[in-house]
Amino acid sequence: MKHEFSFLGQFSYNDKGRDYWEVTDQKELHHFYKVLRLSSDEKICVFDGCGTKISGNVISLSNKKKILVEVEVKDYCAPSQNSLIICLGALKPSTMEELLPFLCELGCDEIHVFTQNSTAKFRTSEKALDRFKKIILSSCKQCKRFYI
Helix, strand or coil: CCCCCEEECEEEEEECCEEEEEECCHHHHHHHHHHCCCCCCCEEEEECCECEEEEEEEEEEECCCEEEEEEEEEEECCCCCCCEEEEEECCCHHHHHHHHHHHHHHCEEEEEEECCCCCCHHHHCHHHHHHHHHHHHHHHHHCCCCEC
C-alpha cells in the first residue's frame, strides 16, 4: 500500500453527486509543489481539522494557487468520548518543540500553557505560538490524526 500524503484543506463544491475538495493554503501548496514535487493525478489525503478526511486524486492544479481533489473515499472520525487536556508551565521553546509532537501522537485534545511572573516573555510570544501551531499541524499529518 502506497503512502498517501496529507494536506489541510476544505470542502469546495458538489457537482452531479461528486464532492470536490481544495487545498489553498500557501504553505500546503509549497509543500505539495516544492518539497514533495507531486503533480496532477496523484492520490492524496485532504482533511479539514475537524475530523473529516477524504482520499482522492488531484484533478486540477491552478497556477500553484489551488489544488482540486475529487473524492474517492470520505471518512469521518468521531472525537473520542474522553478528552485529554494537559497544563504545562511555559517551557523553553526548544523543549516545547520537542514535546509537542509526542503530545499530539498521544491524543492530547487541549494544551494549556501558564506563565509566572518570572517567566521570560519570549516563551509565549506570537512568533513562538505560530511555530508551535506549525509543529502541531505537522505532527497531526504524520500520525494521521484529523483533529487539530
